Amino acid sequence: xxxxxxxxxxxxxxxxxxxxxxxxxxxxxxxxxxxxxxxxxxxxxxxxxxxxxxxxxxxxxxxxxxxxxxxxxxxxxxxxxxxxxxxxxxxxxxxxxxxxxxxxxxxxxxxxxxxxxxxxxxxxxxxxxxxxxxxxxxxxxxxxxxxxxxxxxxxxxxxxxxxxxxxxxxxxxxxxxxxxxxxxxxxxxxxxxxxxxxxxxxxxxxxxxxxxxxxxxxxxxxxxxxxxxxxxxxxxxxxxxxxxxxxxxxxxxxxxxxxxxxxxxxxxxxxxxxxxxxxxxxxxxxxxxxxxxxxxxxxxxxxxxxxxxxxxxxxxxxxxxxxxxxxxxxxxxxxxxxxxxxxxxxxxxxxxxxxxxxxxxxxxxxxxxxxxxxxxxxxxxxxxxxxxxxxxxxxxxxxxxxxxxxxxxxxxxxxxxxxxxxxxxxxxxxxxxxxxxxxxxxxxxxxxxxxxxxxxxxxxxxxxxxxxxxxxxxxxxxxxxxxxxxxxxxxxxxxxxxxxxxxxxxxxxxxxxxxxxxxxxxxxxxxxxxxxxxxxxxxxxxxxxxxxxxxxxxxxxxxxxxxxxxxxxxxxxxxxxxxxxxxxxxxxxxxxxxxxxxxxxxxxxxxxxxxxxxxxxxxxxxxxxxxxxxxxxxxxxxxxxxxxxxxxxxxxxxxxxxxxxxxxxxxxxxxxxxxxxxxxxxxxxxxxxxxxxxxxxxxxxxxxxxxxxxxxxxxxxxxxxxxxxxxxxxxxxxxxxxxxxxxxxxxxxxxxxxxxxxxxxxxxxxxxxxxxxxxxxxxxxxxxxxxxxxxxxxxxxxxxxxxxxxxxxxx
Amino acid sequence: xxxxxxxxxxxxxxxxxxxxxxxxxxxxxxxxxxxxxxxxxxxxxxxxxxxxxxxxxxxxxxxxxxxxxxxxxxxxxxxxxxxxxxxxxxxxxxxxxxxxxxxxxxxxxxxxxxxxxxxxxxxx
Numbered sequence: 003x004x005x006x007x008x009x010x011x012x013x014x015x016x017x018x019x020x021x022x023x024x025x026x027x028x029x030x031x032x033x034x035x036x037x038x039x040x041x042x043x044x045x046x047x048x049x050x051x052x053x054x055x056x057x058x059x060x061x062x063x064x065x066x067x068x069x070x071x072x073x074x075x076x077x078x079x080x081x082x083x084x085x086x087x088x089x090x091x092x093x094x095x096x097x098x099x100x101x102x103x104x105x106x107x108x109x110x111x112x113x114x115x116x117x118x119x120x121x122x123x124x125x126x127x128x129x130x131x132x133x134x135x136x137x138x139x140x141x142x143x144x145x146x147x148x149x150x151x152x153x154x155x156x157x158x159x160x161x162x163x164x165x166x167x168x169x170x171x172x173x174x175x176x177x178x179x180x181x182x183x184x185x186x187x188x189x190x191x192x193x194x195x196x197x198x199x200x201x202x203x204x205x206x207x208x209x210x211x212x213x214x215x216x217x218x219x220x221x222x223x224x225x226x227x228x229x230x231x232x233x234x235x236x237x238x239x240x241x242x243x244x245x246x247x248x249x250x251x252x253x254x255x256x257x258x259x260x261x262x263x264x265x266x267x268x269x270x271x272x273x274x275x276x277x278x279x280x281x282x283x284x285x286x287x288x289x290x291x292x293x294x295x296x297x298x299x300x301x302x303x304x305x306x307x308x309x310x311x312x313x314x315x316x317x318x319x320x321x322x323x324x325x326x327x328x329x330x331x332x333x334x335x336x337x338x339x340x341x342x343x344x345x346x347x348x349x350x351x352x353x354x355x356x357x358x359x360x361x362x363x364x365x366x367x368x369x370x371x372x373x374x375x376x377x378x379x380x381x382x383x384x385x386x387x388x389x390x391x392x393x394x395x396x397x398x399x400x401x402x403x404x405x406x407x408x409x410x411x412x413x414x415x416x417x418x419x420x421x422x423x424x425x426x427x428x429x430x431x432x433x434x435x436x437x438x439x440x441x442x443x444x445x446x447x448x449x450x451x452x453x454x455x456x457x458x459x460x461x462x463x464x465x466x467x468x469x470x471x472x473x474x475x476x477x478x479x480x481x482x483x484x485x486x487x488x489x490x491x492x493x494x495x496x497x498x499x500x501x502x503x504x505x506x507x508x509x510x511x512x513x514x515x516x517x518x519x520x521x522x523x524x525x526x527x528x529x530x531x532x533x534x535x536x537x538x539x540x541x542x543x544x545x546x547x548x549x550x551x552x553x554x555x556x557x558x559x560x561x562x563x564x565x566x567x568x569x570x571x572x573x574x575x576x577x578x579x580x581x582x583x584x585x586x587x588x589x590x591x592x593x594x595x596x597x598x599x600x601x602x603x604x605x606x607x608x609x610x611x612x613x614x615x616x617x618x619x620x621x622x623x624x625x626x627x628x629x630x631x632x633x634x635x636x637x638x639x640x641x642x643x644x645x646x647x648x649x650x651x652x653x654x655x656x657x658x659x660x661x662x663x664x665x666x667x668x669x670x671x672x673x674x675x676x677x678x679x680x681x682x683x684x685x686x687x688x689x690x691x692x693x694x695x696x697x698x699x700x701x702x703x704x705x706x707x708x709x710x711x712x713x714x715x716x717x718x719x720x721x722x723x724x725x726x727x728x729x730x731x732x733x734x735x736x737x738x739x740x741x742x743x744x745x746x747x748x749x750x751x752x753x754x755x756x757x758x759x760x761x762x763x764x765x766x767x768x769x770x771x772x773x774x775x776x777x778x779x780x781x782x783x784x785x786x787x788x789x790x791x792x793x794x795x796x797x798x799x800x801x802x803x804x805x806x807x808x809x810x811x812x813x
Numbered sequence: 814x815x816x817x818x819x820x821x822x823x824x825x826x827x828x829x830x831x832x833x834x835x836x837x838x839x840x841x842x843x844x845x846x847x848x849x850x851x852x853x854x855x856x857x858x859x860x861x862x863x864x865x866x867x868x869x870x871x872x873x874x875x876x877x878x879x880x881x882x883x884x885x886x887x888x889x890x891x892x893x894x895x896x897x898x899x900x901x902x903x904x905x906x907x908x909x910x911x912x913x914x915x916x917x918x919x920x921x922x923x924x925x926x927x928x929x930x931x932x933x934x935x936x937x
Contacts, residue, residue: 572898576919577829583923584837591840602836609829 017082017092017113019050020099023070023106025063034113039085055081055089062094069096073106079120082113091120143218143239149232151176151196160239165211181207181215192222199224199232205242214284217246244394247282251398254278255405265420268413272304275381275406280307282398285385287362289313290370290406291328292379293321300329303379303410312360316353326353328380331367335377338367342388357384364389368399370406378410434533438465442489442525456511456533458503475500475508480695481655485513492517492525498534498652510538571616577609633670636713636778637662637705643680644703647688656688656699663706667780669713671758676778679751679762683717683774686748690721690771697770708777712760716775723772724764732764751776818844819934820862824854824880825869825896830919834867834926841927851875855883863891865914865933870897870904881911892933896921 008031011018017034021027026047035042038053045053054062058080069076075097081089092113098106137144143160147153153172156164164171164179176192177185184206195202202222207215218239225234258278261271272290279288289305302317319325326349327338340346343363346354357365364385370378381403391399430436436452447465454461457473467486474482478499485497494516501509515529585602588595637660644651644658651658669676684701691699702718724732732748748762755762760778767773821843823834828849835845846863848854852875854866870877877895884891895908895916905916915929 572900572919573827574829576896576898576921577827577833579920579922580830580833580837580926584833584840587837587840587923598836602833605829605832609833612829 014112018110019113020108020110021096022108025066028108037084038082053083055083057081065094066096070106070109073098079116090115090117092116142241143237145237145239147222147235147237149196149224149235151192151235154234163208163210179209181209183207188220195222195224196235202237205246208239217242247398250281251278251401254281255401258405258409262409262412262416265416268410268417269304271409271413273306275402275409276304276306278405279381279383279398279402282402283383283395285387286383286389287385289316289328289382289384290379291316291332291382292410293332293377297321297377300325300332301379308384309360312356315356319353324349324351326357327365327367328382331369331380331382332377335369335371337369338365339391340365340367341390344388361386363387366391366395366399368403370403370410372407372411378407378414381406436531436533438527438529438531440489440527440529441520442492442527453531456509456531457501473501473503475502489515489517489527508535509533510535571613574609574613574616578606578613581606581609631670632673633668634673634676635666636669636676636715637666639673639676640680640703640705640715643677643684647681647684651684651688651701654688654692654699656691656701658684659700659702661702661704663704666705666707666713667711669758669778669780671778672754675754676758679754679776680715680717682748682751686774687717687719687721687771690719690723692721694721694770711780712777713780714775714777716773718767718771718773720767720769720771723766723770725766748774818842819864820844820846820859821865821867821930822854822859822863822891823847823867824849824851824872824877825867826850826872827869827898830869830896837923837926838867838930841930843930851877851880851883854880860884860887860889860891865930866891866893867930868893868895870895870899870908878908878911881913885912892935894929894933 012032014031014033017037018031019027019034020029027050028046030040030042030045030050035045038045038050040049040053043049051059062078062080065076065078075095077096078094079091080094082092083089093116094111094113096109096111099108099110101107138158140157140159143163144157145153145160146155153174153176156168156171161168161171166174177189180188188204188206191202191204194200201224202220204220205217206220207217209215219242221238221240223236223238224232225236227233254274254277258271258274261274276288276290280286287305287307289308290303292301292303293299294301298321300317300319300321302313305313316326316328319329321329321333323330323333325333327340330348331338340348341364343354343358343365348354362384364387365382367380367382369380372378381399383399430450430452434452434456436454436456437450438453439448440446445467447467447470449457449465451461454463457470459469463469471479471482481497482499485495485499488495495513497513497515499511499513501511503509510533512532512534513529514532515527518526518528520526581602585599585606588599588602640662641660644660648658680703684703687701688699691701697720700720702716704714704716704718706714706716708714752762755776755778758778760776762774762776764772764774821838823831823838823845825831825834825847826849831847831849835847838845843865846857846859848857850872851868854860855875866880868877868880875883877893877897881893892914893912895913896919897904897916898919900918905918908916914933917925917929
């Protein structure tokens with residue numbers, strides 16, 4: 003039986019043995035011996051130890067002893083060395099063999115190979131370990147949550163981030179670490195995902211171990227069982243601080259730049275910039291200082307989070323190194339970093355104690371650069387704790403300073419532009435000036451609102467030449483067209499013309515035009531147009547007043563004319579008396595010559611009327627004034643007169659050119675009288691051209707030296723001129739070719755010049771027109787009695803041969 | 814046959830004078846030629862026949878004294894009675910000194926004229 007049993011045991015598909023409680027084997031079946039390559043005698047007693055992997059023996063024996071002690075079946079795993087030296091895993095199962103008394107005197111064991119399972123287990127273990135390492139090594143927080151949303155596990159990164167022991171973390175409310183501002187939204191979404199099993203994707207700030215919040219994107223994905231139930235939630239958290247900061251910065255930049263673009267006041271823009279800094283660099287207070295126009299002192303920019311007392315003690319500080327960090331940053335054009343004010347040695351006199359008193363412990367001041375070499379101001383960031391800017395801070399600062407530079411420079415230039423535009427608009431309004439541009443290539447004309455108002459057209463009506471011509475005064479149409487022709491030459495010009503408005507009112511426009519090239523190189527005029535109507539109207543009133551004055555002045559010169567006037571009266575008187583005498587004679591004759599007498603009476607009546615006319619004119623002129631003598635430069639006198647007459651001349655569209663000789667001797671005489679002569683000559687010249695439209699109405703006024711240091715002044719016109727018949731009478735006291743004129747001018751002028759011992763004459767020009775000239779000696783003889791000279795001296799007084807001549811040369 | 818009438822020439826730029834004087838002079842029995850300017854007289858060919866010249870002082874172009882000077886230069890002296898509308902009293906003595914027969918200030922009476930012309934013709 004024993005033998006049979008032994009054969010059975012040997013045949014079992016397992017390694018079977020029996021051992022005593024102390025671990026000595028007393029039987030090992032054939033398969034055991036075959037497997038291990040040990041003989042029975044080798045393996046008996048403690049020989050079997052040699053077949054056990056040394057690392058596993060201790061564990062195996064411990065299990066054995068425990069099993070023996072308890073008397074219960076035991077089980078252990080250990081590696082068994084095969085006959086070829088390869089160790090493989092076996093399960094050692096033992097059970098006590100009980101004797102009749104129920105005592106376990108012997109133990110039976112069976113070893114079954116579990117190598118394959120062991121290997122699978124090992125592989126799983128290694129793979130799990132590797133997986134955990136990967137999870138722990140993830141640069142992201144990974145959390146496992148129960149299907150109910152309770153924290154279950156997390157990777158190392160996550161545990162380190164929150165810095166809270168595992169158990170404690172599990173005990174906390176699930177939203178404990180979420181920024182209060184982000185909590186409601188996140189919990190709403192998380193609750194929704196738990197309820198529906200849908201993926202979760204949120205952005206929120208979570209509290210880090212050091213007390214700072216950071217932005218995370220949290221992705222939640224459910225892990226489901228085979229039956230579809232949710233086994234677990236995987237939450238992956240990625241830090242998006244950089245992106246969030248960039249977003250905040252970008253949004254802030256956009257806001258600031260929008261403010262700049264829409265022309266918001268600088269103060270608001272700078273406030274927004276400070277807010278942006280404070281949003282982006284957490285925990286700091288930001289201020290911006292600018293510099294005044296002379297770059298000499300700090301000016302307040304913005305400091306929304308700093309106390310007023312702090313701001314006021316910075317504003318106005320000189321831009322020097324000693325003034326404080328901002329002044330130093332502006333002065334040096336470099337960052338000034340004071341990481342710990344309690345250890346700071348600079349600005350100890352003033353700024354530092356002030357800043358410390360305000361509770362500030364660090365300050366970073368960064369200059370805001372503009373174009374090369376110029377600094378607009380500085381941005382300062384303060385903390386109530388010592389702090390040095392990190393690389394990330396510096397990156398943000400760099401970007402903010404860049405925006406600040408753009409914003410401030412734009413805002414400043416906008417402000418300057420607005421000021422200058424407002425100034426210009428106000429100037430335009432005050433001076434009734436408008437602007438226009440005209441592209442010569444297309445004829446396109448652009449008007450400012452002021453010009454629309456001047457022309458009384460609806461603003462925005464397309465401007466065409468035809469439209470303009472409907473307003474141009476008909477009398478000025480000719481010169482207006484001249485101006486248009488002249489534009490083709492591309493020269494700058496000044497032009498004045500009138501508008502005739504539909505209500506019959508006249509407007510005077512004064513145009514100063516400058517020719518230039520537009521961006522395409524085409525000729526373009528830019529012109530300022532001024533409504534000078536009030537000025538012109540007052541000038542017209544002035545001209546009236548002036549002509550009154552001129553008349554008075556003429557009359558005042560009349561004293562010099564007594565002889566001439568008597569001459570004019572005596573001529574018709576002489577005719578009357580001669581005719582009357584003759585009439586008497588004819589009537590006394592026998593037979594009376596009635597026909598002859600009638601003729602003499604007719605002539606008598608005519609001469610009587612002529613005398614009456616002379617008297618009537620005299621009445622209008624009669625008054626008297628003494629002449630005043632002084633020494634003067636005739637060119638200067640002429641210049642004064644031209645200036646005086648300019649508006650009148652321009653009104654007649656007359657151009658005056660001077661050709662004044664240098665180094666003329668001065669002349670002595672009555673300035674007013676001489677001015678009167680020149681004025682007469684100018685106005686005559688102007689009048690002579692009033693009908694001229696086919697050539698320029700030009701007057702040339704010349705002064706030159708005559709023989710014997712005499713000074714000659716000539717006025718040359720381009721008018722109708724005069725023929726020899728008229729030349730005879732030009733200087734007659736009451737001769738005039740003008741229907742409305744008095745004709746006294748030339749006669750008076752001749753008398754005045756004669757009283758200055760000079761002469762006045764006229765010659766027809768080679769071309770159109772005539773030239774009137776007078777020449778006076780530098781100092782009249784007998785100047786002692788000059789005070790009465792103009793009144794009493796007659797042209798005949800000293801030199802009849804010359805003075806009696808009218809000096810009208812008949813070339 | 815009566816001796817041909819003495820020719821009195823009138824040179825004056827004033828039309829009234831040129832129209833009025835000839836009728837009166839003819840009433841006195843003189844022949845009369847009128848000229849509006851000294852130049853016109855010089856060019857007329859009547860210089861030789863003129864026995865008396867009634868000459869205005871101030872005229873455009875050549876004045877009365879200019880003409881007197883010119884005639885003297887041509888050695889064709891004619892007795893001259895100046896007539897002037899001027900009122901300057903110093904004029905007459907100067908003109909008389911220069912050889913004028915008389916200087917009449919306009920307006921003048923027919924008797925003053927007749928006497929002056931006769932004086933010029935050497936008739937009194």
